[in-house]
Amino acid sequence: MTSKNKINEDLANERRKCNFNIEEVTYILDGGKEKTLQRKKIEDVALNGGASVDDIPEEYLSARERYENAIRKSCIYTNIVKNEVLEITGIENYGSPVLRRTGDAFFKDISPFMLHLGMFVPSIIGQCTAEQQATWLPRALDMKIIGAYAQTELGHGTFIRGLETTATYDPETEEFVLHSPTITSYKWWAGGLGRTANHCTVVAQLYTQGKCHGTHLFIVQIRDLETHMPLPGVKVGEIGPRMGFNTADNGFLGFNNYRIPRMNMMMKNAQVLKDGTYVKAARHGKLTYGTMVFVRVTLVGEASFNLAKAVTIAVRYSAVRRQSELRPGSIEPQILDYPTQQHKLFICIATAHAFQLTASWLWNTFTAVQAEMKKGNVDTLPELHALSSCLKALSTSDATAYIEQCRFACGGHGYMLSSNLPFLYAFVVATRTYEGDYTVLLLQTARFLVKAWEQAESGKVVTPTVAYLNRHFTTNGKMIWDNSPEGIIRVFQSVAAGKISLCVRSIRNRITSGMDHEDAWLMTTVQLVNAAEAHCRSVILHTYWNEIVRLTKHSSDNVKTVLNQLVMLYLTYWALERTGDLLRYSTISENDIDLLQRQYEELLVKIRPNAVGLVDAFDIRDEILQSTLGSYDGRVYERLMEEVQKNPLNKEPVDPSFHKYLKPLMKSKI
Numbered sequence: 001m002t003s004k005n006k007i008n009e010d011l012a013n014e015r016r017k018c019n020f021n022i023e024e025v026t027y028i029l030d031g032g033k034e035k036t037l038q039r040k041k042i043e044d045v046a047l048n049g050g051a052s053v054d055d056i057p058e059e060y061l062s063a064r065e066r067y068e069n070a071i072r073k074s075c076i077y078t079n080i081v082k083n084e085v086l087e088i089t090g091i092e093n094y095g096s097p098v099l100r101r102t103g104d105a106f107f108k109d110i111s112p113f114m115l116h117l118g119m120f121v122p123s124i125i126g127q128c129t130a131e132q133q134a135t136w137l138p139r140a141l142d143m144k145i146i147g148a149y150a151q152t153e154l155g156h157g158t159f160i161r162g163l164e165t166t167a168t169y170d171p172e173t174e175e176f177v178l179h180s181p182t183i184t185s186y187k188w189w190a191g192g193l194g195r196t197a198n199h200c201t202v203v204a205q206l207y208t209q210g211k212c213h214g215t216h217l218f219i220v221q222i223r224d225l226e227t228h229m230p231l232p233g234v235k236v237g238e239i240g241p242r243m244g245f246n247t248a249d250n251g252f253l254g255f256n257n258y259r260i261p262r263m264n265m266m267m268k269n270a271q272v273l274k275d276g277t278y279v280k281a282a283r284h285g286k287l288t289y290g291t292m293v294f295v296r297v298t299l300v301g302e303a304s305f306n307l308a309k310a311v312t313i314a315v316r317y318s319a320v321r322r323q324s325e326l327r328p329g330s331i332e333p334q335i336l337d338y339p340t341q342q343h344k345l346f347i348c349i350a351t352a353h354a355f356q357l358t359a360s361w362l363w364n365t366f367t368a369v370q371a372e373m374k375k376g377n378v379d380t381l382p383e384l385h386a387l388s389s390c391l392k393a394l395s396t397s398d399a400t401a402y403i404e405q406c407r408f409a410c411g412g413h414g415y416m417l418s419s420n421l422p423f424l425y426a427f428v429v430a431t432r433t434y435e436g437d438y439t440v441l442l443l444q445t446a447r448f449l450v451k452a453w454e455q456a457e458s459g460k461v462v463t464p465t466v467a468y469l470n471r472h473f474t475t476n477g478k479m480i481w482d483n484s485p486e487g488i489i490r491v492f493q494s495v496a497a498g499k500i501s502l503c504v505r506s507i508r509n510r511i512t513s514g515m516d517h518e519d520a521w522l523m524t525t526v527q528l529v530n531a532a533e534a535h536c537r538s539v540i541l542h543t544y545w546n547e548i549v550r551l552t553k554h555s556s557d558n559v560k561t562v563l564n565q566l567v568m569l570y571l572t573y574w575a576l577e578r579t580g581d582l583l584r585y586s587t588i589s590e591n592d593i594d595l596l597q598r599q600y601e602e603l604l605v606k607i608r609p610n611a612v613g614l615v616d617a618f619d620i621r622d623e624i625l626q627s628t629l630g631s632y633d634g635r636v637y638e639r640l641m642e643e644v645q646k647n648p649l650n651k652e653p654v655d656p657s658f659h660k661y662l663k664p665l666m667k668s669k670i
C-alpha cells in the first residue's frame with residue numbers, strides 16, 4: 001500500500017470494532033437493497049470519469065471564473081446523465097434525488113441548473129395541461145430550453161398574494177402582456193435566472209376582462225436561443241454575492257409590456273379562454289402553489305442528506321484527531337472518546353436517520369395525495385400542506401443547527417473551506433428561508449392544528465397525524481409518564497395537544513376581551529409557532545420509531561440493536577431537551593429525569609464503538625463529500641497539506657504586493 005491509499009490506523013481500528021453489518025443499514029436508509037444497487041450503479045457511471053476534480057479549487061476563482069466553471073461542469077454532468085446514466089435508469093429518474101446528490105461531486109457550491117430540474121421542470125409537470133406538457137417537457141428535459149422559477153419579488157416573498165407583476169390578457173392578439181409596474185415588482189432571487197436561463201416560470205397577477213384573478217403561473221422566454229441576448233422588453237441580471245449559492249446565478253427580472261402567447265399560461269388548474277373568459281380552478285384554490293409543496297417535500301430528504309455528509313466528516317475526523325490528555329503522561333485520546341463530543345455528534349447521526357425515514361414516509365404521503373387529487377378528491381391536501389410545511393421548517397432548521405455543531409466538533413480545521421463544512425452550512429441555512437420561511441410555514445401548520453383542535457373538541461374524528469387530539473378530550477389531567485418509546489411519543493403528543501389547547505384558549509380569551517379574530521391570532525402567534533413545533537416534533541418521533549420497528553423486522557440482531565440504540569438516543573435526547581414541557585404536561589418526576597439522563601449517557605457509551613460504522617453506512621463517496629477532514633481513508637493532515645499546494649497565493653515565494661506596498665511602507669518614516 002502506498003501512503004496515498006493507506007487507511008489511517010485509528011480509523012482502521014474503528015472499523016474493526018464495528019459489530020454490525022454496514023450494508024444492511026445502508027439498504028434500510030436507501031429504501032431497500034435494489035435502490036442501493038441502483039444508486040451505486042448511477043454513481044459509478046457518473047463519477048468514474050473523475051470530471052469533478054478542479055485543478056484550482058472553486059473557492060480561489062473570481063466570481064466570473066466560478067460561474068463559467070460551474071456552467072462547464074454542469075454541462076459535463078448533464079451530458080453524462082443524458083448519454084450514460086439515463087440509458088440505465090430511464091428518463092423518469094431525471095430529477096431523482098440520487099442524481100441531484102451525485103451531482104454534488106461536481107460542485108462544492110451549487111449547479112446553475114439546479115432550479116431547472118428542481119422547480120422549472122416540476123412546475124411544467126404539475127401546472128401544465130397534457131397538451132402543454134407535450135410542448136414544453138421534452139424540450140426542457142433535453143435541455144433545449146433552460147428554465148428558472150421566478151416567483152419572489154424585491155418587495156414580496158412570503159406573501160404571494162402581494163406579488164405585483166401583472167399579466168393582462170389582450171383578446172385582440174390572444175396574448176398576455178407581462179409588466180413590472182414598480183421597482184418592488186422586479187423578480188428577485190430565482191436561481192439560474194441571472195445568466196443561465198432562457199425561459200422561466202413567472203408568477204404574476206392575472207387580469208382579464210378588467211378583473212384581477214390572483215396569482216397564476218406562466219412560461220416565459222426571456223433570452224434569444226441563438227444569441228442568449230435578453231429579448232426586448234426583458235431586463236434581467238444577477239443579484240450579487242451571497243452567503244452561499246454563489247454559483248447559482250440568482251437573478252432579477254423585470255418586464256416592460258412584454259407579450260407572450262395565451263397558451264403560455266400554465267392551464268392545468270385554471271384557464272383563460274380565447275375571448276378572455278376566466279375559468280376558475282374547480283377543485284382547490286391553492287393548487288397553483290403545488291410546485292412549492294413538491295419542493296418542500298423533497299427538502300426533508302435534502303436536510304437529511306446534507307446532515308449525513310456533515311456528520312460523516314465530523315465523526316471520521318474525530319476518530320483521527322487526538323487531543324489533550326486524560327491523565328498525566330497518558331496517550332492523547334481520540335476526540336471521539338469525549339462524551340461531550342459524542343453528545344455533539346451522535347444526535348446528528350440519529351437525526352439524519354430520523355429525517356431520512358420521515359422523508360420517505362412524507363414522499364409516500366405526497367404521492368398518495370397526488371393520486372387522490374387525480375381522481376378529483378382534494379380532501380387530504382390540507383393535511384399534506386400542514387405536514388410538508390412543518391417538516392420542511394423543522395428539518396431544515398435542525399439540520400442547519402447540527403451542521404454547525406459538526407463544524408464546531410472539528411475545531412479550527414472545520415473552519416477551512418476544504419473541510420466542506422462551511423459550504424454545507426451556507427447551503428442548508430438557506431433552506432430554512434427559501435421555499436417558505438421557518439416561522440411562516442409553522443404558522444401555516446398552526447392554522448390546521450387549531451381547526452383540527454376545534455373538530456376534536458366537537459367530537460369529530462380528526463385526520464391521522466392529529467389523531468392524538470381526540471385522545472386529549474377523552475383523558476383527564478396530565479399524561480402518565482412512561483419511559484418506553486411509545487410512552488415518550490404519547491407524552492410528546494400530549495405536549496403538542498396541551499400547547500394547541502393553550503393557543504385556542506388565548507385566542508378565545510382575547511376575542512372575549514374585545515379583540516377581533518385577526519388581532520387575537522396575531523397576538524397568539526409566538527405560542528402558535530411553539531405549538532406547531534411541538535406537533536412536528538411528535539410527528540418525527542412517531543414516524544422515526546414506527547419506521548425503525550417496521551424496517552428492522554427482518555434485520556440481523558446487531559443491526560436491530562444499533563438502530564434501536566439510535567432511535568432511543570433520539571427520543572431520550574428530545575425528552576431531556578424538553579423537560580420543562582414534560583413537567584408541565586406529564587407526570588414526569590425529578591427522579592424520572594435523572595433516569596433519562598443516565599439512560600442518555602449509557603446510550604452514548606453503547607453507540608461509541610459503532611460510530612464510524614454508522615457514518616460509513618451513509619455510504620457517501622469521497623467525491624461527493626469533498627472534504628479534507630472526512631475522506632474514507634482518514635488522511636486528514638496529508639490532505640490539508642496537499643490542499644495548501646493548490647493555493648495560488650503559494651505559487652511564488654514573494655507576493656508582488658510586497659514590492660508595491662509593504663516595502664514602501666517599511667521604508668517610510670513616521
Ligand SMILES: CCCCC/C=C\C/C=C\C/C=C\C=C\C(=O)SCCNC(=O)CCNC(=O)[C@H](O)C(C)(C)COP(=O)(O)OP(=O)(O)OC[C@H]1O[C@@H](n2cnc3c(N)ncnc32)[C@H](O)[C@@H]1OP(=O)(O)O
Nearest residue numbers: 095100117118157158159160286289298385434435436447
Ligand atoms: C431535483 C431534486 C430537487 C431537490 C431539491 C433541491 C433543492 C431545492 C430546490 C430549489 C431550492 C432553491 C430555490 C428556492 C426557491 C424558492 O424559494 S421559490 C419561492 C417559494 N416561496 C414560498 O414558499 C412563499 C411562501 N408563502 C406561501 O406559501 C404563501 O404565501 C402562504 C402559504 C404563506 C400564504 O398564502 P396565502 O395565499 O396568503 O394563504 P393564506 O395564509 O391566506 O391561507 C389560505 C388557505 O390556503 C391554505 N394554503 C396555503 N398554502 C397552501 C398550499 N401550498 N397547499 C394547500 N393549501 C394551502 C392555507 O392553509 C389556508 O387554509 P385555511 O383557510 O386555513 O383552510
Ligand SMILES: Cc1cc2nc3c(=O)[nH]c(=O)nc-3n(C[C@H](O)[C@H](O)[C@H](O)COP(=O)(O)OP(=O)(O)OC[C@H]3O[C@@H](n4cnc5c(N)ncnc54)[C@H](O)[C@@H]3O)c2cc1C
Nearest residue numbers: 149150151152156157158189190191430433434435436439
Ligand atoms: C438562496 C435562496 C434561493 C432562492 N431561490 C428562489 C427561487 O429560485 N425562486 C423564487 O421565487 N424565490 C427564491 N428565493 C426567495 C425565497 O423563497 C424567499 O426569500 C422566502 O420565501 C422568504 O421570503 P422573503 O424573503 O420575502 O422574507 P420575508 O417574508 O420578508 O421575511 C422576513 C421576516 O419576516 C417574517 N415574516 C414575514 N411574514 C410573516 C408573517 N405573516 N407572520 C410572521 N412573520 C412573518 C419572517 O418570518 C422573517 O423572519 C430564494 C431565496 C434564497 C435565500
